Amino acid sequence: MNREKITILFVINTATSNQKGLCPINCRITLNKARKQFATGLLVNPNYWENKLQKVTIQEANHKYINAQLERIQVKIYNIALVFQLQGIEWKLDDIFNEYKGIPLKKEEYMLSCYRKYVARIQKLVGIEIKENTYEKFVYVGNHLEAFIKWNFKKSDFPLKELNLRFLDDFDYYLKTEKHIKQITINKIIQRLRTPIKQAISEGYLDRDPFILYKSKKVHKEVIFLTTKELKIIEESAFQPKRLSIIQDLFVFCCYTGLAFNEMAHLKTKNIQIGFDNMNWIQMKREKTQRQISIPLLPKAQEIIDKYSLVTNYIFPAVSNQKFNAYLKEIAIITEIDKRITHHTARKTFASTVLLYNDVPMEIVSELLGHSNMTITQESYGKVVQKKVSEEMQKLKLRIDNV
Template sequence: MKINKLSILFLLDKTKMNKQGKCPVRCRMTYFGKRKLFSTGLFINPDHWHSKYQQAHPPNKENDFINAQLSLIKQQINQAFLLLQYQGESFTVDDIYRKFKGEPESKEKAVLEVFEEHNQRVKKLVGKDYVMATFWKLRQAKELLASYIKFEYKKDDYAFKDLDLGFIKEYEFYLKSEKNLAQATVYKAIQRFRKIIKIAIAKRYLDKDPFILYEVKRPKKQVVYLTPEELKKLEKHNFSQRRLQEVKDMFVFCCYTGLAYQEMADLEPKHIVKGFDGKLWIYISRKKTNRVVSIPLLPPAIRIIEQYKGGSKVLPVISNQKFNSYLKEIADVVGIEKKLTHHIARKTFASTVLLYNNVPMEIVSELLGHSSIKITQEHYGKVVQKKVSEEMKRLSRNFKKQHLKSKKK
């Protein structure tokens, strides 16, 4: 069913037959996957109802009257639907019914209804302000919330006015106990739900923020990346199988550029230009943030580009799934005891290539294309601490050597 399509269907309620052997005709409207069933006030002999054509037959005075009334009801519903569309506001199947009946429109909104409206807005902006992955994640978050509401309250939706801190805490418990989700996944689901709450408050569907006294445990992420020794070991290894050699080269290329998978896959010769310093740079738009990032090409990355020169793309084309699958083989062969994925190349660029070589955090943030330096600090703060610790150990060793030399003298 199309999102903007209204379905109108007339049904007989044969369980409520009257003494004359007639049963009531009911109308069912369906919009946005939600139904509204109501009585038309008309009664008909069930033998005279043609369900396929939605009409009473054979033609006679009584049946003609029923058909005229049903046609009028359908016309009035469609008119109410068009008026609501013309107003440009989001609305529900209940709003259509109220408009049809001439009742005041309800301003009360439900959680999943607003969640779906937000998701559809995001979907329309995919390729402009968002990537498809963002839409899929929001859709998954909405489905998780819907499953909880159905499980806990046996409802298809939940009114904003009934939301409180207890709802959120029980939702978190449900995600952990019933869905067996990891803390990181729970955190993301709660954060996406929180965004819908902020929208509801901004649009005045909700007066108070139920999240005010709520605290969710932020997952402690350990940044996994290749050490300088592991990276060199990988670079030096040559594979006899072409597919593994290509994936290895592409992975190493991203270790020295920090490109995400889609940016690597989209990279064309036109994205590589001479910069203001006469050196080669990558100029490409990040899919996730839609920001243009400028990355200076380091010698190892330039050598890999030279190997694959001549195609419409800078590097061979391979799906993300196959890429990560081949990386597992590569790790086994080379002897790297880490679960290699494409994203580890990006983390290696930030950690081993940049931070371990004393590149300032603000430059790392710029090269990664992060929207804020806080994101970089959040992810790589511990890497910096480790580097500081190593430098202090080195400094301590130097002091000990100097002390020993002075003693000998």
């Protein structure tokens, strides 16, 4: 900023005087209509003050000292502003005042820098509190953040103090139009982006959350699951390649247990325990939420476990998620099921076809799926319940019509 934008004015506070009738001299700094006033520590007889000249007259016994001090204050403030300007530092009136008073100027923090510090911090927690893939997701978000700042602001970083809701709206737009990312993924990216903001607030770089009023955009995602007929087709089909036969078993097993891929892949013999009802139960922590889950083994699931020899601690043979889904695609083609089937379809089938379509209450479904709260279950499977109600009403209508 230019020196001309700063106005320094010395004013006499006539409302306050000591026993000798001397009044304090205050310094008033004005910058772009913002004003800051402070006491200089100097006292003067108001009769000897020349306001237009901004100095005391020679009638004042200490006029040389007082005028010299006023000039020193003025020069010091102008020099501080000049140094800020030469260093390319963006500053405000409070920054000048703090520097004049010797209060250390807090280094401005930037969004990308702040985010990277957070990522470096959680990297050290990999294997202790968080998993490697969680860390990699934060790195992925950081890469998008860096690209967005360059694309939108033509800068390498963005000041934390300038963050507002517009920043997230523009980021959402960028991810959607430039990166062609779906809204459900964008919501997750923004959720992770907001995490380091709490750290910045705790460290004093921000006095409030600039994104506090942000609401993620709702995504109405259709739940894809197998019908009773489609599940039966896959169960009863005979697949010649052994690799497809194994995937068939593992997929059907998950349709009757609701296990996610990692839970199925890491299922061990110790996780199969006899419950209070003398039946076998799966007892383990859900990897995603670290929530304890207890799932009774239905006959079909128990049959598949019994089929595999327990040579190692793990019940099922190892297979990658990528290959699992690739083989499921082949199974869908062979069985002529016109749906995009993935391992996650099994979990959806367990909740919908196996549980909700057999009148299992929503709260029990939520418990068996290991959801952290009922809202998640209701948001995901509310329409499945509506569809079930609709089907039952259609049956009732037919019965009434035939009376």
